[in-house]
Amino acid sequence: MHHVLVDQWSQGASPMHARDPRAKVVALVAFLVVLATTAPDAFATLAIDAALLAAGILIARLPLSGVLLRAMGVLPFSLTFGLMSWMAGDRVRALGLVEKSYLSTVAVLLLIGTTPLPRLLSGLAALGTPRLLVLLAQFLYRYLFVISEQAQHLRLAALCRQGAGTKHRRSRFRAAAGALSVLFARSYYRAEGIHRAMLARAFAGRFAPLKPLRFRASDAVFALATISFFILVRVE
Amino acid sequence: MHIPDNFLSTPVWAALDVVAVSAVGLMVKRARRELDDSRIPLLGVMGAFVFAAQMINFPVGVGTSGHLVGGALLACTLGLAPAALIMTVIIAIQAFVFQDGGVLALGANVFNMAIAGVLAGYWPYRIWGAGRRRPAIFAGAVLSVMVSASLALGELLISGIKMPRPLILVSLALFAISALIEGAITVSVIQAIDKLNPSFVRRPDRANAPVLVTLGAVALILGMVGFLLASTTPDGIERLGLKLGLHSTVSFHAPLADYTVPLLDSAWLRRATGGLAGLVLIYAICAAAGRLIGRQRSA
Numbered sequence: 143m144h145h146v147l148v149d150q151w152s153q154g155a156s157p158m159h160a161r162d163p164r165a166k167v168v169a170l171v172a173f174l175v176v177l178a179t180t181a182p183d184a185f186a187t188l189a190i191d192a193a194l195l196a197a198g199i200l201i202a203r204l205p206l207s208g209v210l211l212r213a214m215g216v217l218p219f220s221l222t223f224g225l226m227s228w229m230a231g232d233r234v235r236a237l238g239l240v241e242k243s244y245l246s247t248v249a250v251l252l253l254i255g256t257t258p259l260p261r262l263l264s265g266l267a268a269l270g271t272p273r274l275l276v277l278l279a280q281f282l283y284r285y286l287f288v289i290s291e292q293a294q295h296l297r298l299a300a301l302c303r304q305g306a307g308t309k310h311r312r313s314r315f316r317a318a319a320g321a322l323s324v325l326f327a328r329s330y331y332r333a334e335g336i337h338r339a340m341l342a343r344a345f346a347g348r349f350a351p352l353k354p355l356r357f358r359a360s361d362a363v364f365a366l367a368t369i370s371f372f373i374l375v376r377v378e
Numbered sequence: 379m380h381i382p383d384n385f386l387s388t389p390v391w392a393a394l395d396v397v398a399v400s401a402v403g404l405m406v407k408r409a410r411r412e413l414d415d416s417r418i419p420l421l422g423v424m425g426a427f428v429f430a431a432q433m434i435n436f437p438v439g440v441g442t443s444g445h446l447v448g449g450a451l452l453a454c455t456l457g458l459a460p461a462a463l464i465m466t467v468i469i470a471i472q473a474f475v476f477q478d479g480g481v482l483a484l485g486a487n488v489f490n491m492a493i494a495g496v497l498a499g500y501w502p503y504r505i506w507g508a509g510r511r512r513p514a515i516f517a518g519a520v521l522s523v524m525v526s527a528s529l530a531l532g533e534l535l536i537s538g539i540k541m542p543r544p545l546i547l548v549s550l551a552l553f554a555i556s557a558l559i560e561g562a563i564t565v566s567v568i569q570a571i572d573k574l575n576p577s578f579v580r581r582p583d584r585a586n587a588p589v590l591v592t593l594g595a596v597a598l599i600l601g602m603v604g605f606l607l608a609s610t611t612p613d614g615i616e617r618l619g620l621k622l623g624l625h626s627t628v629s630f631h632a633p634l635a636d637y638t639v640p641l642l643d644s645a646w647l648r649r650a651t652g653g654l655a656g657l658v659l660i661y662a663i664c665a666a667a668g669r670l671i672g673r674q675r676s677a
Contacts, residue, residue: 174480174481178391215477227540232540239385243480246383247383254474254475272402278422281425282423284422289423289429311438315436318437322431323570325430326571326574327578330424
Protein backbone atom coordinates (compact mmCIF):
# COMPACT_ATOMS: atom_id res chain seq x y z
CA MET A 143 0.00 0.00 0.00
CA HIS A 144 1.02 3.53 -0.75
CA HIS A 145 1.46 4.91 2.75
CA VAL A 146 3.31 1.80 3.90
CA LEU A 147 5.97 2.51 1.28
CA VAL A 148 6.27 6.15 2.30
CA ASP A 149 6.44 4.98 5.90
CA GLN A 150 9.38 2.74 4.98
CA TRP A 151 11.14 5.63 3.27
CA SER A 152 10.78 7.74 6.38
CA GLN A 153 12.63 5.12 8.44
CA GLY A 154 15.83 5.62 6.45
CA ALA A 155 19.01 7.31 7.58
CA SER A 156 20.38 10.35 5.79
CA PRO A 157 21.22 13.99 6.51
CA MET A 158 17.65 14.84 5.48
CA HIS A 159 16.17 12.27 7.84
CA ALA A 160 18.33 13.58 10.67
CA ARG A 161 17.04 17.15 10.47
CA ASP A 162 14.64 18.33 13.13
CA PRO A 163 11.03 18.10 11.86
CA ARG A 164 10.47 21.75 12.76
CA ALA A 165 13.29 22.85 10.45
CA LYS A 166 11.86 20.71 7.65
CA VAL A 167 8.31 21.97 8.12
CA VAL A 168 9.47 25.59 8.07
CA ALA A 169 11.58 24.96 4.97
CA LEU A 170 8.66 23.20 3.24
CA VAL A 171 6.25 26.03 3.94
CA ALA A 172 8.79 28.60 2.74
CA PHE A 173 9.31 26.58 -0.43
CA LEU A 174 5.58 26.28 -1.06
CA VAL A 175 5.00 29.99 -0.53
CA VAL A 176 7.86 30.94 -2.83
CA LEU A 177 6.58 28.48 -5.41
CA ALA A 178 3.02 29.78 -5.09
CA THR A 179 4.19 33.31 -5.86
CA THR A 180 6.43 32.29 -8.79
CA ALA A 181 5.09 33.16 -12.23
CA PRO A 182 4.16 29.96 -14.09
CA ASP A 183 6.31 30.94 -17.11
CA ALA A 184 9.44 31.74 -15.10
CA PHE A 185 10.94 28.49 -16.34
CA ALA A 186 14.47 29.15 -15.09
CA THR A 187 13.24 29.65 -11.52
CA LEU A 188 11.02 26.59 -11.70
CA ALA A 189 13.87 24.51 -13.12
CA ILE A 190 16.10 25.51 -10.22
CA ASP A 191 13.30 24.67 -7.79
CA ALA A 192 12.90 21.26 -9.42
CA ALA A 193 16.66 20.66 -9.31
CA LEU A 194 16.64 21.63 -5.65
CA LEU A 195 13.95 19.07 -4.92
CA ALA A 196 15.82 16.42 -6.88
CA ALA A 197 18.96 17.19 -4.88
CA GLY A 198 16.96 16.88 -1.68
CA ILE A 199 15.60 13.50 -2.77
CA LEU A 200 19.08 12.25 -3.65
CA ILE A 201 20.57 13.50 -0.37
CA ALA A 202 17.73 11.75 1.45
CA ARG A 203 18.59 8.55 -0.49
CA LEU A 204 14.98 8.15 -1.57
CA PRO A 205 14.28 6.43 -4.90
CA LEU A 206 13.98 9.36 -7.33
CA SER A 207 11.70 7.56 -9.77
CA GLY A 208 9.54 6.29 -6.93
CA VAL A 209 8.99 9.78 -5.56
CA LEU A 210 8.32 11.27 -9.00
CA LEU A 211 5.86 8.47 -9.75
CA ARG A 212 3.98 8.90 -6.47
CA ALA A 213 3.71 12.63 -7.01
CA MET A 214 1.83 11.92 -10.24
CA GLY A 215 -1.23 11.28 -8.09
CA VAL A 216 -1.99 14.98 -8.38
CA LEU A 217 -1.88 14.96 -12.18
CA PRO A 218 -5.40 13.73 -13.01
CA PHE A 219 -6.80 16.69 -11.13
CA SER A 220 -4.33 19.30 -12.33
CA LEU A 221 -4.31 18.07 -15.93
CA THR A 222 -8.10 18.35 -16.08
CA PHE A 223 -8.10 21.88 -14.82
CA GLY A 224 -4.99 22.72 -16.85
CA LEU A 225 -6.70 21.53 -20.01
CA MET A 226 -9.72 23.68 -19.26
CA SER A 227 -7.58 26.75 -18.71
CA TRP A 228 -5.65 25.97 -21.88
CA MET A 229 -8.83 25.76 -23.90
CA ALA A 230 -10.07 28.98 -22.35
CA GLY A 231 -6.92 30.63 -23.72
CA ASP A 232 -5.12 31.05 -20.41
CA ARG A 233 -2.04 29.02 -21.30
CA VAL A 234 0.22 30.50 -18.66
CA ARG A 235 -2.18 29.45 -15.93
CA ALA A 236 -2.62 26.03 -17.51
CA LEU A 237 1.12 25.45 -17.33
CA GLY A 238 1.30 26.78 -13.82
CA LEU A 239 -1.47 24.51 -12.57
CA VAL A 240 0.25 21.41 -13.82
CA GLU A 241 3.90 22.11 -13.11
CA LYS A 242 3.53 23.98 -9.84
CA SER A 243 1.05 21.56 -8.27
CA TYR A 244 3.37 18.71 -9.26
CA LEU A 245 6.41 20.40 -7.69
CA SER A 246 4.42 21.11 -4.51
CA THR A 247 3.47 17.46 -4.27
CA VAL A 248 7.08 16.36 -4.68
CA ALA A 249 8.08 18.78 -1.92
CA VAL A 250 5.48 17.36 0.47
CA LEU A 251 6.64 13.84 -0.39
CA LEU A 252 10.21 14.85 0.41
CA LEU A 253 9.07 15.96 3.88
CA ILE A 254 6.92 12.91 4.65
CA GLY A 255 9.44 10.54 3.05
CA THR A 256 12.16 11.70 5.43
CA THR A 257 10.07 12.23 8.58
CA PRO A 258 8.13 9.47 10.36
CA LEU A 259 4.64 10.77 11.11
CA PRO A 260 5.01 10.63 14.92
CA ARG A 261 8.09 12.85 14.69
CA LEU A 262 6.37 15.18 12.26
CA LEU A 263 3.47 15.45 14.69
CA SER A 264 5.70 16.23 17.65
CA GLY A 265 7.39 18.84 15.47
CA LEU A 266 4.01 20.37 14.67
CA ALA A 267 3.11 20.29 18.36
CA ALA A 268 6.34 22.12 19.19
CA LEU A 269 5.35 24.71 16.57
CA GLY A 270 2.13 25.39 18.46
CA THR A 271 -0.50 22.97 17.16
CA PRO A 272 -3.05 22.34 19.93
CA ARG A 273 -2.29 19.21 21.97
CA LEU A 274 -5.77 17.78 21.38
CA LEU A 275 -5.30 17.82 17.60
CA VAL A 276 -1.86 16.21 17.82
CA LEU A 277 -3.09 13.46 20.15
CA LEU A 278 -6.04 12.85 17.85
CA ALA A 279 -3.75 12.54 14.84
CA GLN A 280 -1.47 10.15 16.70
CA PHE A 281 -4.35 7.85 17.61
CA LEU A 282 -5.83 8.12 14.15
CA TYR A 283 -2.61 7.12 12.44
CA ARG A 284 -1.91 4.37 14.95
CA TYR A 285 -5.29 2.68 14.41
CA LEU A 286 -5.71 3.53 10.73
CA PHE A 287 -4.28 0.22 9.62
CA VAL A 288 -6.00 -1.80 12.33
CA ILE A 289 -9.46 -0.49 11.49
CA SER A 290 -8.79 -0.62 7.75
CA GLU A 291 -7.94 -4.28 8.09
CA GLN A 292 -11.20 -4.88 9.92
CA ALA A 293 -13.06 -3.08 7.15
CA GLN A 294 -11.38 -5.34 4.59
CA HIS A 295 -12.48 -8.40 6.55
CA LEU A 296 -16.05 -7.15 6.70
CA ARG A 297 -16.02 -6.45 2.98
CA LEU A 298 -14.65 -9.87 2.20
CA ALA A 299 -17.14 -11.56 4.49
CA ALA A 300 -20.01 -9.70 2.87
CA LEU A 301 -18.80 -10.70 -0.59
CA CYS A 302 -18.54 -14.33 0.50
CA ARG A 303 -22.05 -14.36 1.87
CA GLN A 304 -23.89 -12.63 -0.94
CA GLY A 305 -21.84 -13.60 -3.97
CA ALA A 306 -20.95 -11.02 -6.55
CA GLY A 307 -24.14 -11.03 -8.54
CA THR A 308 -26.89 -10.23 -6.07
CA LYS A 309 -29.60 -8.37 -7.91
CA HIS A 310 -31.24 -6.76 -4.94
CA ARG A 311 -29.52 -3.46 -4.69
CA ARG A 312 -31.64 -2.44 -1.76
CA SER A 313 -30.62 -5.36 0.37
CA ARG A 314 -26.98 -4.95 -0.60
CA PHE A 315 -27.20 -1.33 0.42
CA ARG A 316 -28.65 -2.32 3.79
CA ALA A 317 -25.96 -4.97 4.19
CA ALA A 318 -23.25 -2.36 3.61
CA ALA A 319 -24.89 -0.07 6.16
CA GLY A 320 -24.97 -2.98 8.61
CA ALA A 321 -21.28 -3.68 8.02
CA LEU A 322 -20.43 -0.05 8.67
CA SER A 323 -22.47 0.02 11.86
CA VAL A 324 -20.61 -3.06 13.09
CA LEU A 325 -17.32 -1.39 12.23
CA PHE A 326 -18.49 1.71 14.10
CA ALA A 327 -19.39 -0.27 17.20
CA ARG A 328 -16.15 -2.25 17.16
CA SER A 329 -14.12 0.95 16.81
CA TYR A 330 -16.06 2.45 19.70
CA TYR A 331 -15.46 -0.49 22.02
CA ARG A 332 -11.84 -0.70 20.93
CA ALA A 333 -11.34 2.93 21.89
CA GLU A 334 -12.74 2.22 25.36
CA GLY A 335 -10.36 -0.69 25.75
CA ILE A 336 -7.45 1.45 24.59
CA HIS A 337 -8.27 4.08 27.17
CA ARG A 338 -8.42 1.54 30.00
CA ALA A 339 -5.09 0.09 28.88
CA MET A 340 -3.58 3.58 28.78
CA LEU A 341 -4.77 4.31 32.30
CA ALA A 342 -3.27 1.01 33.43
CA ARG A 343 0.03 2.20 31.98
CA ALA A 344 -0.20 5.58 33.74
CA PHE A 345 -0.95 7.76 30.75
CA ALA A 346 -0.54 11.38 31.82
CA GLY A 347 -2.18 13.27 28.98
CA ARG A 348 0.60 13.18 26.44
CA PHE A 349 2.86 10.68 24.71
CA ALA A 350 6.48 10.68 25.74
CA PRO A 351 8.55 10.50 22.55
CA LEU A 352 11.22 7.79 22.54
CA LYS A 353 13.66 10.28 21.08
CA PRO A 354 12.93 13.85 22.20
CA LEU A 355 13.21 16.56 19.58
CA ARG A 356 16.42 18.53 19.60
CA PHE A 357 16.84 21.61 17.47
CA ARG A 358 20.54 21.63 16.79
CA ALA A 359 22.67 24.32 15.17
CA SER A 360 22.74 22.24 12.00
CA ASP A 361 18.94 22.37 11.87
CA ALA A 362 18.99 26.15 12.15
CA VAL A 363 21.63 26.30 9.41
CA PHE A 364 19.50 23.98 7.24
CA ALA A 365 16.34 26.06 7.68
CA LEU A 366 18.09 29.40 7.14
CA ALA A 367 20.12 28.16 4.18
CA THR A 368 17.18 26.61 2.36
CA ILE A 369 14.87 29.56 2.97
CA SER A 370 17.42 32.15 1.85
CA PHE A 371 18.25 30.02 -1.17
CA PHE A 372 14.57 29.77 -2.14
CA ILE A 373 14.20 33.53 -1.91
CA LEU A 374 17.44 34.13 -3.81
CA VAL A 375 16.33 31.84 -6.62
CA ARG A 376 13.05 33.67 -6.69
CA VAL A 377 14.68 37.09 -7.03
CA GLU A 378 17.25 36.11 -9.61
CA MET B 379 -12.81 17.90 -3.49
CA HIS B 380 -9.36 18.18 -1.97
CA ILE B 381 -7.87 21.26 -3.57
CA PRO B 382 -4.15 20.84 -4.35
CA ASP B 383 -1.60 23.61 -3.91
CA ASN B 384 -1.30 26.32 -6.54
CA PHE B 385 -4.94 26.11 -7.58
CA LEU B 386 -6.07 28.92 -5.31
CA SER B 387 -4.70 32.43 -5.63
CA THR B 388 -2.56 33.64 -2.75
CA PRO B 389 -5.16 35.94 -1.13
CA VAL B 390 -7.74 33.16 -1.20
CA TRP B 391 -5.64 30.45 0.44
CA ALA B 392 -4.02 32.83 2.91
CA ALA B 393 -7.39 34.21 4.02
CA LEU B 394 -8.87 30.74 4.35
CA ASP B 395 -5.83 29.57 6.33
CA VAL B 396 -6.49 32.33 8.84
CA VAL B 397 -10.22 31.54 8.96
CA ALA B 398 -9.59 27.81 9.36
CA VAL B 399 -7.00 28.28 12.12
CA SER B 400 -9.33 30.44 14.17
CA ALA B 401 -12.31 28.17 13.56
CA VAL B 402 -10.35 25.06 14.52
CA GLY B 403 -9.08 26.93 17.59
CA LEU B 404 -12.68 27.59 18.60
CA MET B 405 -13.58 23.96 18.03
CA VAL B 406 -10.64 22.78 20.14
CA LYS B 407 -11.82 25.04 22.93
CA ARG B 408 -15.39 23.75 22.66
CA ALA B 409 -14.25 20.15 22.57
CA ARG B 410 -12.02 20.67 25.63
CA ARG B 411 -15.00 22.00 27.51
CA GLU B 412 -17.21 19.02 26.79
CA LEU B 413 -14.70 16.15 26.67
CA ASP B 414 -12.42 14.63 29.21
CA ASP B 415 -9.18 12.89 28.35
CA SER B 416 -10.89 9.52 28.21
CA ARG B 417 -12.60 10.51 24.96
CA ILE B 418 -9.40 11.39 23.08
CA PRO B 419 -8.63 7.80 22.00
CA LEU B 420 -12.26 7.54 20.89
CA LEU B 421 -11.93 10.53 18.58
CA GLY B 422 -8.72 9.15 17.06
CA VAL B 423 -10.13 5.68 16.51
CA MET B 424 -13.29 7.19 15.00
CA GLY B 425 -11.10 9.11 12.59
CA ALA B 426 -9.56 5.81 11.56
CA PHE B 427 -13.10 4.45 11.21
CA VAL B 428 -14.05 7.21 8.76
CA PHE B 429 -10.91 6.46 6.75
CA ALA B 430 -11.66 2.74 6.72
CA ALA B 431 -15.34 3.29 5.92
CA GLN B 432 -14.30 4.37 2.44
CA MET B 433 -13.47 0.75 1.69
CA ILE B 434 -17.05 -0.36 2.07
CA ASN B 435 -18.92 0.33 -1.13
CA PHE B 436 -22.59 1.10 -1.34
CA PRO B 437 -24.29 0.07 -4.57
CA VAL B 438 -26.12 3.11 -5.89
CA GLY B 439 -26.71 2.69 -9.57
CA VAL B 440 -25.78 0.74 -12.63
CA GLY B 441 -22.25 -0.35 -11.96
CA THR B 442 -21.48 2.60 -9.72
CA SER B 443 -20.96 2.73 -6.01
CA GLY B 444 -20.54 5.39 -3.40
CA HIS B 445 -18.95 5.51 0.00
CA LEU B 446 -19.45 7.37 3.23
CA VAL B 447 -17.86 10.82 3.60
CA GLY B 448 -18.70 10.90 7.26
CA GLY B 449 -18.97 14.50 8.45
CA ALA B 450 -22.68 14.34 9.26
CA LEU B 451 -22.44 10.83 10.71
CA LEU B 452 -19.71 11.93 13.15
CA ALA B 453 -21.64 15.06 14.09
CA CYS B 454 -24.76 13.04 14.95
CA THR B 455 -22.86 10.45 16.98
CA LEU B 456 -19.99 12.32 18.64
CA GLY B 457 -21.15 15.94 18.59
CA LEU B 458 -20.24 19.00 16.59
CA ALA B 459 -16.81 19.99 17.90
CA PRO B 460 -15.35 16.45 18.02
CA ALA B 461 -16.64 15.79 14.50
CA ALA B 462 -15.07 18.98 13.18
CA LEU B 463 -11.74 18.13 14.83
CA ILE B 464 -11.74 14.57 13.51
CA MET B 465 -12.43 15.80 9.99
CA THR B 466 -9.67 18.43 10.37
CA VAL B 467 -7.15 15.80 11.34
CA ILE B 468 -8.29 13.49 8.52
CA ILE B 469 -7.83 16.26 5.97
CA ALA B 470 -4.40 17.13 7.37
CA ILE B 471 -3.28 13.49 7.27
CA GLN B 472 -4.58 13.18 3.73
CA ALA B 473 -2.58 16.25 2.73
CA PHE B 474 0.68 15.17 4.37
CA VAL B 475 0.69 11.38 4.17
CA PHE B 476 -1.35 10.75 1.03
CA GLN B 477 -0.59 14.03 -0.80
CA ASP B 478 -4.33 14.41 -1.33
CA GLY B 479 -4.90 18.15 -1.17
CA GLY B 480 -2.30 20.87 -0.74
CA VAL B 481 -0.49 22.02 2.39
CA LEU B 482 -1.02 25.73 1.76
CA ALA B 483 -4.56 24.89 0.65
CA LEU B 484 -5.08 22.97 3.91
CA GLY B 485 -6.94 25.93 5.38
CA ALA B 486 -9.31 26.00 2.42
CA ASN B 487 -9.92 22.26 2.54
CA VAL B 488 -10.39 22.26 6.31
CA PHE B 489 -12.78 25.18 6.08
CA ASN B 490 -14.82 23.59 3.29
CA MET B 491 -15.11 20.08 4.67
CA ALA B 492 -14.35 20.10 8.37
CA ILE B 493 -15.85 23.44 9.42
CA ALA B 494 -18.56 24.46 6.97
CA GLY B 495 -19.33 20.88 5.94
CA VAL B 496 -19.70 19.56 9.49
CA LEU B 497 -21.64 22.63 10.62
CA ALA B 498 -24.04 22.24 7.72
CA GLY B 499 -24.31 18.55 8.53
CA TYR B 500 -25.08 19.13 12.19
CA TRP B 501 -27.36 22.10 11.88
CA PRO B 502 -30.58 20.37 10.71
CA TYR B 503 -30.08 17.60 13.28
CA ARG B 504 -29.66 20.16 16.01
CA ILE B 505 -32.84 21.98 15.06
CA TRP B 506 -35.23 19.22 13.97
CA GLY B 507 -33.39 16.14 15.19
CA ALA B 508 -35.51 15.66 18.29
CA GLY B 509 -38.75 15.44 16.37
CA ARG B 510 -38.06 14.25 12.86
CA ARG B 511 -34.80 12.44 13.15
CA ARG B 512 -34.50 10.69 9.81
CA PRO B 513 -35.28 13.68 7.59
CA ALA B 514 -33.00 15.83 9.73
CA ILE B 515 -30.08 13.42 9.39
CA PHE B 516 -30.71 13.07 5.67
CA ALA B 517 -30.89 16.83 5.16
CA GLY B 518 -27.73 17.31 7.19
CA ALA B 519 -25.70 14.78 5.22
CA VAL B 520 -26.92 16.16 1.88
CA LEU B 521 -26.15 19.71 2.95
CA SER B 522 -22.71 18.86 4.28
CA VAL B 523 -21.52 17.42 0.97
CA MET B 524 -23.26 20.09 -1.07
CA VAL B 525 -21.90 22.96 0.99
CA SER B 526 -18.31 21.77 0.97
CA ALA B 527 -18.33 20.98 -2.75
CA SER B 528 -19.93 24.31 -3.66
CA LEU B 529 -17.46 26.18 -1.48
CA ALA B 530 -14.54 24.43 -3.17
CA LEU B 531 -15.94 25.25 -6.59
CA GLY B 532 -16.57 28.86 -5.62
CA GLU B 533 -13.02 29.25 -4.27
CA LEU B 534 -11.55 27.86 -7.49
CA LEU B 535 -13.65 30.23 -9.57
CA ILE B 536 -12.77 33.25 -7.41
CA SER B 537 -9.12 32.31 -7.85
CA GLY B 538 -9.61 32.79 -11.57
CA ILE B 539 -9.68 29.16 -12.70
CA LYS B 540 -11.64 29.09 -15.92
CA MET B 541 -14.24 26.41 -16.36
CA PRO B 542 -16.67 26.20 -19.23
CA ARG B 543 -20.18 26.88 -18.04
CA PRO B 544 -21.66 23.51 -19.04
CA LEU B 545 -18.93 21.82 -17.05
CA ILE B 546 -19.78 23.84 -13.96
CA LEU B 547 -23.40 22.77 -14.30
CA VAL B 548 -22.40 19.15 -14.79
CA SER B 549 -20.14 19.19 -11.76
CA LEU B 550 -22.87 20.79 -9.67
CA ALA B 551 -25.23 18.04 -10.78
CA LEU B 552 -22.62 15.44 -9.81
CA PHE B 553 -22.19 17.12 -6.43
CA ALA B 554 -25.95 16.97 -5.93
CA ILE B 555 -26.01 13.26 -6.76
CA SER B 556 -23.16 12.44 -4.42
CA ALA B 557 -24.82 14.58 -1.74
CA LEU B 558 -28.02 12.53 -2.04
CA ILE B 559 -25.98 9.32 -1.86
CA GLU B 560 -24.27 10.58 1.28
CA GLY B 561 -27.68 11.35 2.73
CA ALA B 562 -28.99 7.86 2.05
CA ILE B 563 -25.85 6.19 3.38
CA THR B 564 -25.75 8.32 6.53
CA VAL B 565 -29.40 7.66 7.36
CA SER B 566 -29.14 3.90 6.90
CA VAL B 567 -25.86 3.63 8.82
CA ILE B 568 -27.20 5.68 11.72
CA GLN B 569 -30.32 3.52 11.84
CA ALA B 570 -28.17 0.41 11.93
CA ILE B 571 -25.97 1.92 14.65
CA ASP B 572 -29.06 2.83 16.61
CA LYS B 573 -30.22 -0.77 16.48
CA LEU B 574 -26.87 -2.00 17.80
CA ASN B 575 -26.70 0.43 20.68
CA PRO B 576 -29.01 3.45 20.92
CA SER B 577 -26.56 5.28 23.17
CA PHE B 578 -24.14 5.70 20.25
CA VAL B 579 -26.43 8.22 18.60
CA ARG B 580 -26.47 11.48 20.51
CA ARG B 581 -29.74 13.12 21.33
CA PRO B 582 -29.64 16.60 19.85
CA ASP B 583 -29.30 18.76 22.94
CA ARG B 584 -32.15 21.19 23.20
CA ALA B 585 -30.23 23.86 25.10
CA ASN B 586 -30.18 26.72 22.69
CA ALA B 587 -26.84 27.90 21.41
CA PRO B 588 -27.60 30.89 19.21
CA VAL B 589 -23.95 31.13 18.16
CA LEU B 590 -24.08 27.67 16.72
CA VAL B 591 -27.29 28.27 14.84
CA THR B 592 -25.94 31.54 13.47
CA LEU B 593 -22.68 29.92 12.41
CA GLY B 594 -24.59 27.13 10.71
CA ALA B 595 -26.81 29.62 8.96
CA VAL B 596 -23.78 31.60 7.77
CA ALA B 597 -22.14 28.43 6.45
CA LEU B 598 -25.36 27.47 4.71
CA ILE B 599 -25.87 30.88 3.16
CA LEU B 600 -22.24 30.97 2.03
CA GLY B 601 -22.61 27.58 0.45
CA MET B 602 -25.85 28.47 -1.24
CA VAL B 603 -24.55 31.79 -2.53
CA GLY B 604 -21.51 30.01 -3.93
CA PHE B 605 -23.80 27.45 -5.48
CA LEU B 606 -26.07 30.00 -7.08
CA LEU B 607 -23.26 32.22 -8.29
CA ALA B 608 -21.40 29.29 -9.73
CA SER B 609 -24.42 27.84 -11.46
CA THR B 610 -25.77 31.05 -12.94
CA THR B 611 -22.92 33.45 -13.64
CA PRO B 612 -19.47 31.92 -13.76
CA ASP B 613 -18.23 35.07 -15.45
CA GLY B 614 -19.89 37.17 -12.82
CA ILE B 615 -17.99 35.47 -10.05
CA GLU B 616 -14.76 36.16 -11.84
CA ARG B 617 -15.68 39.81 -12.21
CA LEU B 618 -16.44 39.83 -8.52
CA GLY B 619 -13.01 38.36 -7.89
CA LEU B 620 -11.42 41.04 -10.05
CA LYS B 621 -13.34 43.76 -8.30
CA LEU B 622 -12.23 42.50 -4.91
CA GLY B 623 -8.65 42.30 -6.10
CA LEU B 624 -8.64 38.59 -5.58
CA HIS B 625 -7.76 37.63 -9.11
CA SER B 626 -4.50 35.81 -9.20
CA THR B 627 -2.91 38.11 -11.79
CA VAL B 628 -3.45 40.89 -9.29
CA SER B 629 -1.60 38.60 -6.93
CA PHE B 630 -0.61 39.60 -3.44
CA HIS B 631 -1.86 43.02 -2.52
CA ALA B 632 -2.27 42.48 1.16
CA PRO B 633 -1.69 45.46 3.46
CA LEU B 634 1.89 44.27 3.75
CA ALA B 635 2.57 45.19 0.15
CA ASP B 636 2.48 48.88 1.05
CA TYR B 637 4.95 48.55 3.85
CA THR B 638 7.80 46.96 1.98
CA VAL B 639 11.25 48.35 2.51
CA PRO B 640 12.40 50.36 -0.53
CA LEU B 641 15.37 48.03 -0.78
CA LEU B 642 13.02 45.23 -1.79
CA ASP B 643 11.97 46.81 -5.05
CA SER B 644 11.74 43.56 -6.94
CA ALA B 645 8.09 42.69 -7.42
CA TRP B 646 8.78 39.01 -6.85
CA LEU B 647 10.70 39.56 -3.69
CA ARG B 648 7.97 41.83 -2.42
CA ARG B 649 5.47 39.12 -3.08
CA ALA B 650 7.62 36.44 -1.53
CA THR B 651 8.29 38.50 1.59
CA GLY B 652 4.64 39.49 1.66
CA GLY B 653 3.66 35.84 1.56
CA LEU B 654 6.19 34.84 4.20
CA ALA B 655 5.20 37.74 6.42
CA GLY B 656 1.60 36.67 6.00
CA LEU B 657 2.50 33.18 7.09
CA VAL B 658 4.42 34.46 10.09
CA LEU B 659 1.31 36.47 10.91
CA ILE B 660 -0.86 33.37 10.59
CA TYR B 661 1.53 31.48 12.82
CA ALA B 662 1.51 34.28 15.38
CA ILE B 663 -2.29 34.36 15.43
CA CYS B 664 -2.30 30.59 15.77
CA ALA B 665 0.16 30.61 18.67
CA ALA B 666 -1.61 33.47 20.41
CA ALA B 667 -4.97 31.74 20.08
CA GLY B 668 -3.46 28.53 21.41
CA ARG B 669 -1.97 30.31 24.40
CA LEU B 670 -5.24 32.10 25.11
CA ILE B 671 -7.16 28.85 24.96
CA GLY B 672 -4.60 27.16 27.17
CA ARG B 673 -4.86 29.92 29.75
CA GLN B 674 -8.64 29.68 29.83
CA ARG B 675 -8.35 25.98 30.34
CA SER B 676 -6.02 26.22 33.28
CA ALA B 677 -8.01 29.06 34.85
